[in-house]
Amino acid sequence: MNLDLTGTTAVVTGASKGIGLATVRALVAQGAQVVAGARTPGEELRALTPHALAVDLAVAGGPERLIEHARAELGGIDLLVNNVGGNPAPFGGFLSVSDEHWDHVLELNLMSTVRATRAALPSLLERGGAIVNIASANARLAQPAVVAYAAAKAALLNLGKALADEFGPRGVRVNTISPGPVLTPLWTGADSAGEAMAGQYGLTTAELVEQIPQLAGMTTGAMAAPEEVAALVLLLASGAVPSMRGAELVLDGGLLKAI
Missing domain, CATH: 1.10.1220 (Arc Repressor Mutant)
Structure with a gap:
């Protein structure tokens, strides 16, 4: 299977560590040019790409600035990997979660994707590109200890399907990867x-x-290793499975089983 991405320009959010860093590494190894956004790009990320940008993706204007930077640096975007996210404390159940915490979790896990996608779509439509969203097994596994995070990832999964339905006929492939626990x-x-x-x-x-x-x-x-998630990103980015639209690829070590 040919996963060569030479000539592809990609944007990866949340790229400084874990799944994001592994994804940047995998894309670069296959010949892609990558613009990588993170609040604090580390030396390892900057060694992989000269197009790393320090940006807060959890605030309005941050994702848009990353996409503008990518278009200025590379001229256009073929692939958007919406990876930024997180599961911050508290872990005490629904009644322990304040409005402020809900706002933060939704901004980080959902609205960052909404904003980056909205900004990138003109270029992706022009180039017939692809979007890969990184959700979580918690999108389908409701756990009170991470109620806000699980709700945000469920919304992200639904968003991906809606985007695939709307923009698939116009040439943009949108799919979602839902990892279980990943060693990051x-x-x-x-x-x-x-x-x-x-x-x-x-x-x-x-x-x-x-x-x-x-x-x-x-x-x-x-x-799972973060490189396993990155391997699925490569598959979806390569166009090797062009009929895969609005799909969810679950990589959970058998966690969900019959759910």
């Missing part, structure tokens, strides 16, 4: 959601990470 700094980093969750259960972060696959009922017994 979201789980392992200092001040991460994983650290906060571990503290609630009286565990170290390492202990929580080790136990998550079993607690979640993952048949693989292990978290």
Whole structure:
């Protein structure tokens, strides 16, 4: 299967670590030029692409600025990977979640995609491009401890299907990837959601990470690697499966099973 992306220009949001960084690495390895947006682009990201931009994607104007930067740098966009997102604390259930927290989670996980997509669509329509949204298994798995995050990802999944229906006839392929637990700094980093969750259960972060696959009922017994998600992005970006429109590719280690 030919996944060569030479000549493709791509934008990846939330690109400084985890799934975003793995996606940038995979796209560059296949010949794509990548504009990468992150609040704090690190050395590893800047080594992969000269087009890394420091930008807050969770505020109005941030995603638009990234897309404007991409068009100025590369002339147009063939691929938009809406990866930015997160699952910040608290983890105490519905009544512990304030309006401010709801606003932050929705801005980060949903509105960032809405704004980046709206800004990129003129170029994507002109070039017959593709959009890949990174949702979560929580889009289908309602868990009170992450109620705001799960609701935002469910909305993102629905958004992708609506975009595919509206813009598919005009040549833009829109699909969604829904990972389960992925071994990224979201789980392992200092001040991460994983650290906060571990503290609630009286565990170290390492202990929580080790136990998550079993607690979640993952048949693989292990978290996915971010490179696995990046591999699916390559598949969808390459046009190797042009009839895939409005689809959801689930990469969850057997977490969802019959759901």
